[in-house]
Amino acid sequence: VPVAEGLFRVGDDDQAHLVGGRCGTCDRPHFPRGVVCPWCSSGEVSEVALSSEGTLWGWTGVNASPPGYSGETPFGFGVVELPEGIRVVTRLSEADPSRLAFGQRMCMEIVPLVDDDEGHTTMTWAFVPTPGAG
Ligand SMILES: [Zn+2]
Numbered sequence: 001v002p003v004a005e006g007l008f009r010v011g012d013d014d015q016a017h018l019v020g021g022r023c024g025t026c027d028r029p030h031f032p033r034g035v036v037c038p039w040c041s042s043g044e045v046s047e048v049a050l051s052s053e054g055t056l057w058g059w060t061g062v063n064a065s066p067p068g069y070s071g072e073t074p075f076g077f078g079v080v081e082l083p084e085g086i087r088v089v090t091r092l093s094e095a096d097p098s099r100l101a102f103g104q105r106m107c108m109e110i111v112p113l114v115d116d117d118e119g120h121t122t123m124t125w126a127f128v129p130t131p132g133a134g
Helices: none
Strands: 008-010 016-023 045-049 053-062 075-081 087-092 105-115 121-129
Touching (some): 008 105, 075 121
Antiparallel strands (some): 008 016, 053 105, 075 087, 105 121
């Protein structure tokens, strides 16, 4: 069960991608996908799979559960900049801020967020440090 419909999907290559929009008028991408382009207000927005890898731009560790959150703590939270120029506010798999560095390469994965009473697992996305990259 995705945490929200339409935010991410897994492609034919088994790689997870965030689903954004690309404007048919100004050609700029955005996330999450909107009905109209946030840059020029054109309605010609088509769905696009965004890059699954980006660079770390800002981050923190969350040790206390936010209101309404029943998943695991601690977890990381931050901003990853995609090659498209989009900064995505995202969960991070690394909860220890001292183990992360500005500009380090991060890749996206789908992770379980929380189980409900009927055994359904809500899935969300997180960025993890790209293996082998500095
Ligand atoms: Zn536009």
